[in-house]
Amino acid sequence: MPGLITDMPPSFPEDIATHPLLVIDYALIQAGDAGEKDRFTSRLRLHRSLKNHGAETEVDALFQLGKEFMELPLEQKMEYEEGDDGMQFGYKAAGHHTADERGTLDATEFLDVAKDDVLAFPTPVHRTYPALVAAAFPTVLVPFVHKSLAVNAALLAVLGEKLGLPDGTMERLHIPEERSGCVARVIKTPPQVGAAQVLEDQALLGAHTDFGSLSFLHNRLGGLQVLAPATEKWQYVRPLPGHAICNVGDALNIFSGGLIRSNMHRVVAPPKAQAAFERYSLAFFTRPHDSVVLRPLIAESVVVAQAIAERHQDGTAATQEKGTAGEWLLRRLKNLRTAHYHGAESYRKHLGTEDYGRIVQTQTIGEM
Numbered sequence: 001m002p003g004l005i006t007d008m009p010p011s012f013p014e015d016i017a018t019h020p021l022l023v024i025d026y027a028l029i030q031a032g033d034a035g036e037k038d039r040f041t042s043r044l045r046l047h048r049s050l051k052n053h054g055a056e057t058e059v060d061a062l063f064q065l066g067k068e069f070m071e072l073p074l075e076q077k078m079e080y081e082e083g084d085d086g087m088q089f090g091y092k093a094a095g096h097h098t099a100d101e102r103g104t105l106d107a108t109e110f111l112d113v114a115k116d117d118v119l120a121f122p123t124p125v126h127r128t129y130p131a132l133v134a135a136a137f138p139t140v141l142v143p144f145v146h147k148s149l150a151v152n153a154a155l156l157a158v159l160g161e162k163l164g165l166p167d168g169t170m171e172r173l174h175i176p177e178e179r180s181g182c183v184a185r186v187i188k189t190p191p192q193v194g195a196a197q198v199l200e201d202q203a204l205l206g207a208h209t210d211f212g213s214l215s216f217l218h219n220r221l222g223g224l225q226v227l228a229p230a231t232e233k234w235q236y237v238r239p240l241p242g243h244a245i246c247n248v249g250d251a252l253n254i255f256s257g258g259l260i261r262s263n264m265h266r267v268v269a270p271p272k273a274q275a276a277f278e279r280y281s282l283a284f285f286t287r288p289h290d291s292v293v294l295r296p297l298i299a300e301s302v303v304v305a306q307a308i309a310e311r312h313q314d315g316t317a318a319t320q321e322k323g324t325a326g327e328w329l330l331r332r333l334k335n336l337r338t339a340h341y342h343g344a345e346s347y348r349k350h351l352g353t354e355d356y357g358r359i360v361q362t363q364t365i366g367e368m
């Protein structure tokens, strides 16, 4: 029946084109399987769907907590709003980020819980959280953060090996005990109504690359889209039950001299009948600790050094440092806040390593 809303969203439609995912078996990676490690480090431009990641129970618990938090009255959530000064933990209300250079407001709410606050529990490092969330630290957030850190660390080590980095290099750039922007995030978008094409052209979370190293992302409804290299059309990512999306962020792009690329993505309304439902997703973002200088690891890796030498004759642009991970995050985040939006130029100040020209091109195509 048209317009009928039941509690259970329909499954992702079979008849729409989706991005070809590379399914990786994390259990094999963990067991040191050379073939699976090779597959994981091949075709890096495809999105990776990770099965057997072992965090299913922790993920379910955080989905539940996230929903309970999002259902709190807005005034209560607003007491924890992240604000415009670069605090990146707490609550982000819808409309407080811009989604494109025209200043379109985003439609996502975030609950952002700092890894540092979770690991130091019960001592706050960055901030305190609403009672509902604080009460769930021991049972939900601590287990989720530990599992997520472990999965991402194992995958980073495999990528480090592929780059020929000395053992332990990736660990030294991502020390859990150091202060960092690592964060557990629950994301909510409200139900959407409208013509399919209009919905698909309107980003609820603007096109971006993730700011850190690796993201461990859990989707149930559709709505995540990627703009794969050498394509002109945004493609939906089909959520696979129990799988996680493994997303490369800017820091790995920079460390690897561009060999490992950040994947450009955005969130639009879930496709077809799913659009009428609230969308919840969640992620753990592993980022280098704040004091790490973002630079290509030329001294540490001949693979990176060679890549830079081949691509850039004089090597200057590519070898430039980008400041520290803490500074990188602050710049990207602050310039995304609606309060700091003063036109296209200010929006562009938040950009990371994405090929921004391609985003603008697809937005123009979308408008025609």
Ligand SMILES: O=C(O)CCC(=O)C(=O)O
Pocket: 185, 187, 205, 210, 217, 219, 223, 224, 265, 266, 267, 281, 282, 283
């Ligand atoms: O909700 C999603 O599927 C993606 C969210 C995302 O890209 C982000 O928070 O960086």
Ligand SMILES: [Fe+2]
Pocket: 208, 209, 210, 265
């Ligand atoms: Fe993202």
